[in-house]
Amino acid sequence: MNDPLKTGGSGLLDELYREIILDHYRRPRNHDPLKTPTCSADGANPLCGDTIHLEVGLDDHTIEDIAFAGAGCSISQASASMMTEYVKGRTVEEARKGAEAFQQMMTTGETQDLEGFDDIDALQGVSKFPARVKCASLAWKTLEQALEGGGVASTEEGETSHD
Amino acid sequence: MTITTPEVDHQPFDIERIRRDFPILKREIGDRQLVYLDNAATSQRPVQVLAEMTRFYRDHNANIHRGVHTLSVEATDLYEEARRKIARFVNARRAEEIIFTRNTTESINLVAHGWGRKFLEAGDEVVISEIEHHSNIVPWQMLRDERGIVLKYIPMQPDGTLDLEAARNIIGPKTKLLAITAMSNALGTIVPLDVLVPMAKEHGAKVLVDGAQSVPHLPVDVQALDVDFLAFSAHKMLGPTGMGALWARYEILDAMNPFMGGGDMILTVTMERSTWADVPAKFEAGTPNVGGAVGFGVAVDYLSALGMDAVRAHEVELTDYALRRLGDVPGVTIFGPPSAEERGGVISFELEGVHPHDVGQVLDTHGVAVRTGHHCAQPVMAALTVPATARASFYLYNTPEEVDRLAVALEEVARFFGGA
């Protein structure tokens, strides 16, 4: 019964698509473009076509405002929505810590003991779906890119799809 | 020394007996029986192929072409017999016209290097199409950047077919090569080679056919097609991974440069220079995938025993059913040609409001395996203005009941993501 090669099944589905995730997907937060962004970045997940455009309004070291636009799967877009909610009003330092904690959660599958991370913890189930980790991580990678001064973030170094 | 011909005589086309040859179809994903609809990516392999590959490694394994000992002679015979089987399968004039490669991609790159680099000059035109797989785009872009050849595309029309009127203007006196897929892996479109090949031949151009999707699913006869190169992969036609073939006219192969240098592809080597072995050895440097060739040979035996006309008929029937059944699912848009006769068993679709990635994920929990993404055909996605699609692709072992499972699961996907 406990064949490690056998995965899948519908119980896992509810773990992946928690209600709060679907809620962020259907009603994305921080979705209106900023009037005067101080930096921005574009992120792409070439394997599945997820894209995110991120605009950040920095005041000194604080993320005063942030907005995203994009197209992609529920996981990528919900993660972006949650990320913007989390970092808005926090310092760049705190945002970077958030990105680190998120990566940690994707690698270990364990929720992170971080204040304000409650919604984001719902993405913990994604760690069980290796193919989806990139979708969830895209927003954070793009954020890091924007904070570095902009440009293009990609989850891939090169093309590796086989159809 | 022969490979035992597998026991396949499922005449008439007996789907129940066929399915018994593919034990993986009984696998459960979670608590549901697998519905495997990702055949355009790779097919499954029947027990006959697996058994003969095992038997090769168990009873006959040795390196080929280099030994006088019994096993080496047996292994060489088996390898060359596989070549003859593949040659017969595509109706090549002689077995030497089959070059064993790793896959379609390597076959096309072999032509770009061995033929393109030798015979194409700056300004020469290579014509491909907008519906090509990346493996029939990128090698030509690389050659363009290196050699200054000109790359032209036959455009796709909104229904996924090629614009043949445009093709008539694009293919011209400067065209040296038409490199074209026979069937799109992204949309299933069957390309009318009977129209396009004469356009190229009229101008003395060579024709390369990407047969990755057509050779597994349609009867193929290289002499009737009147083309020059045909590239295909074993793993999409019941054979092992890491195995493919290039068929080309003997005279062309003879005139071409080798692809890779090394053992087995030389006649003589001195410290100063080497001379090349004859075709096909010239193109098969190093120890080849002998076990893979054996499996490939059995795979085409299996297909031949069923008959490619019967395989095609089964898929047309199934695709016709699927087009209607999936078309009835609310929110589903199907891309590509409208009728089953104009396409292979490939259905690319979109479910309104749900990203293909999410569609694929939920289908997986129903045991239904489809592919989602750009299918290595980003120009097609760009033309359709979608980032990606979900794609169900059929093979000889798929059934209408499996199409129903897909449709029912899709209805559930819509419910799952639709609720506010």
Ligand SMILES: Cc1ncc(COP(=O)(O)O)c(C=O)c1O
């Ligand atoms: C039309 C087409 N061409 C080329 C390829 C490349 O095949 P392979 O990956 O076996 O080299 C594929 C398979 O994905 C295909 O569908």
